[in-house]
Amino acid sequence: MSTLPRFSTIFLAAITTLVAALLYSPLFVPIVSSFFPLSQGNVDWSSPTLSTYVSLAQNHDILAALRTTLIVGLCTVVLSVVSGTLLALYYHGRRAGRSFLQFIIFLPFLMPPIISGLALLIFFREIGLERSLLTVVIGHTVFVLAIVYRTVLTRLQSMSRTLVEASYDLGATGWQTFWRIILPNLSSAMVGGAILAFALSFDETMITILVTGTQSTLPVRLWAMMRLGFSPDINALVALILMFTVLLCVLAARFLIPRQMAAERS
Amino acid sequence: MSQNTDLLTLRSVSKSYGKVPVLHGIDLSIRDGEFLTVLGPSGSGKTTVLRLIGGLEPLSSGEIRLDGHDISRMPINRRPFNTVFQDYALFPHMTVSGNVGYGLSVRHIKRKEIASRVAKALDLVQLGRFADRFPAQLSGGQRQRVALARALICQPRLILLDEPLAALDLELRRQMQEFLKSIQREIKTTFLFVTHDQEEAIGMADRICVMQAGHIRQLGTPHELYYRPNCEFVARFFGENNLVAGKLGTVQGEQRSIETALGRLVCSVSDQPHLKAAPDGAGAFAAFRPEALRLADTRDSDNHFGGTIADLAFAGSSTVATITAGPDSAAQRLRLRMPSRIDGSALKSGEPVSLSFAPHEGHLVLA
Incomplete structure (x- = not known):
């Protein structure tokens, strides 16, 4: 960067600042305003308070939605990590049909969620499956499978083939090699993939609205609340979800990035 | 064991x-x-x-x-x-x-x-x-x-x-x-x-x-x-062997002659029955190590030929001379390795030299 003329450096810095401000300032507004009470439709900036958080904690609808979200998220994580890892293991080193499988796995992730959601809805109706939390979990799993599959496959591909050969060479069986060599080397990729899958499931709205039964998840609940009008609870809820999502992303990065850099160095 | x-x-x-x-x-x-x-x-x-x-x-x-x-x-x-x-x-x-x-x-x-x-x-x-x-x-x-x-x-x-x-x-x-x-x-x-x-x-x-x-x-x-490499590949792969192509001549006891661009060379064939048995005139190489090649003053020994020093390379304990020998139409590049001396080599690039190697230090490989 030092080779650029001074003027361009300032210009680029200004653009970067502007983009960052445009991206992040809308996020800060609800966070900041969640600490102030509303009076007659306007934010009262004079008296900071935690009352919005208190009323959020007393809102049983929200708490129920949060519990639903966590249940769906955990089930989705378990299902997608197990099936994503198995798919990655099965297709690692196999040429035939791999790009087709990749396409199939990535399609629901890349398609507009409303299309995925509608397709699932029609499918569930055709096979006679009642809309419930089960259908939500299935929908989320189909959606996030690509992330887990990709994360695990990348780690598998960066793993030296001779590790497996060395294990057999030292007398291990296929089962021992899987549990003691392959799985431990995939574990951090699986944890990273699980966190990303959970974050995606936590935020997912469109598919959820279409395939859920009577219970709503947190984002769906939030959406419903917003249609009824602007309430200070929403600011608090958005602030909490934001914090939680950022935390998950930082965690996922911790599990995924250092290993990849180490692999590149060697 | x-x-x-x-x-x-x-x-x-x-x-x-x-x-x-x-x-x-x-x-x-x-x-x-x-x-x-x-x-x-x-x-x-x-x-x-x-x-x-x-x-x-x-x-x-x-x-x-x-x-x-x-x-x-x-x-x-x-x-x-x-x-x-x-x-x-x-x-x-x-x-x-x-x-x-x-x-x-x-x-x-x-x-x-x-x-x-x-x-x-x-x-x-x-x-x-x-x-x-x-x-x-x-x-x-x-x-x-x-x-x-x-x-x-x-x-x-x-x-x-x-x-x-x-x-x-x-x-x-x-x-x-x-x-x-x-x-x-x-x-x-x-x-x-x-x-x-x-x-x-x-x-x-x-x-x-x-x-x-x-x-x-x-x-x-x-x-x-x-x-005693048994083929051209091994002879070339191991060290910097000098290989000179020629045609096999007569067997005399444990030695056999070979007609090359450097004249008639005599090499050992002891313990190598296939070389003794090979027909006269068959294509072969005379192979000898850079350290077996010597600067010779006398003209009485076998395997004697003249050459010109093309290059001298100091390599620490030894000095390697690259030598061009034989007629211009079939010039051979040979290497000669000798111990280095503190007062420098007596040789100079471009100088004509007289060379030889002992028959027991040379051997034959079939082409």
């Missing part, structure tokens, strides 16, 4: 990847307790030989016998061999002692026994202090020694080493060569060592098997290969 009995025998072993053949019917016997080096340029099939013996790849045809029993179809994890891989293949999530003990723990040996055998193996490779480190915290030479300890703790009948020194720098490589050799003497286990480095092979091996293009070209002691 009874070096006379065969431990492992390969009988017309072939291997192809798809339609590409990499080994063409190899026959090879590995003696119990020896340090056998398989030497060849890349693509010669040397690593494939090792992978077939280790069971990492199936044979295309032929058979491998251990103590006379066919093990060609024995699965890799049941073969009593262990491999030291080129990239060491240490398990990154296990400590040094975890890595070394792996071969025992997968056989469900008791923890106490594993611990004591791991300690013993780590002492042998002088890594006792590093037992609790992870592979990423070790240097290249230390990882190498962990890989060796991990292989020999299982008390294999044969240790397979796949260019284990290739990733180390020169000084460390020399140390590791001596180290490997001393370990091999200590534990009296057969080593099969694959390398493309002829110096490494000469320095370590009891016997060397030279491979090229999926064939074994010669099998013998380093001394035999160095002084």
